[in-house]
Amino acid sequence: MRVLVIEDDDDLRVAITASLRAAGFAVDAVADLPPADEALAVNSYDCTVFDRMLPSGDALHYVRARRPAVPVLFLTARDSVADRIAGLEHGDDYLVKPFAVAELVARVRSLCRRVATGRPPVLRCGDLEIDSARHEVRRAGVLITLTAKEFVVLEQLVAQQGRPATRAELIEVAWDRMADPASNVLDVLITQLRRKLGKPPMVHTERGVGYRIEPA
Template sequence: MRILIVEDEPKMASYLRKGLMEASFAVDISNDGNDGLFLALHEDYDLIVLDVMLPGLDGFEILKRLREKKRTPVLLLTARDAVEDKVAGLESGADDYLAKPFVYSEFLARIRAVLRRPTQSVDTVLRVGDMEIDLARRRVHRGSVRIDLTAQEFTLLKLLAERKGEVVTRAIVTSHVWDMNFDSDTNVVEVAVRRLRAKIDNPFEKKLLHTVRGMGYVMEDRP
């Protein structure tokens, strides 16, 4: 699972990252509010650890803007323990709230508790044009035609469909489909996209998976 830590205290961020990595999480760090919001909106994380007092944008503003686009679980961290701050955070869409200083074992327990909760307001069926992707059953149809995909192909299709209308870069594909970074000279992404396209597009007149030259790929129903 991937976690983003938005925390402007380098020692605190490093301490939390080390502990989470030892607990088998993949962790990214941002020390600035604007950068943290960009990562939160443009990358896929299972949970965001968000400090309230940040340079650029504060945690409440980041949370507000994030909730306009995504439902990624958020654990707020702050040195402020006032009741009104807790209420403001929770009402803004935070999933939990932890005041500093805290014991790491409680921090980890709260993260695991948030991750165990059912995800709210998440569609179990994605649609792009005449294509329907049933996430629960892992089935794909275009019209009445069922399309059989490998596990890797399904993961790639899900990533592209969830970002319908957005350009998805090769770097994003490699980090989400294979959970690693490939050498830029390899063509593994192109091969994977070509195989997926052969199944979901080539047999059909209307094409849904498009290449944006020099940038990446976009899934959309174009006129």
């Protein structure tokens, strides 16, 4: 999957690029809107990551006017409710600085996967609802706080409800390709996820395969 990063802070641009590449993405990185415009015109991307305030102006206005045909994730230090709403109205996700790079990688992976699978922005399973754009999970209307990896694994389980997700599939979506499928990191995460989702349980073990989710 190929990602375009537009960030004028040199150190942050390098850090984001390195982290995404380590997670298995092909990454092009530029520092302002004109080279981003050129890159979008000649290349195909699965996701774009825009710093909002760039030397050429607010990237929100650029996206509003030209709306790339791929998901847009905004990065910004502007964290007012109005700014968040504007970012979600004109982009697909919004992450406030400072942020954990691991969370950024998880959100980019989620956006890329949605394009590849035609996945709807809101997924449901019984009384469970996952809003991918807002990165929110609710059960029976109650907001549940998940880590980035918990969110990605739950999203994958709900997206393919009706059939079990293999361990390899879940590890691939939440960890980089260097992760060891034989390790217990997934089992630990599933245990935490079950605890946070509460009762009655929704996530079930498929012995010898992986896990599946069903409406409670």
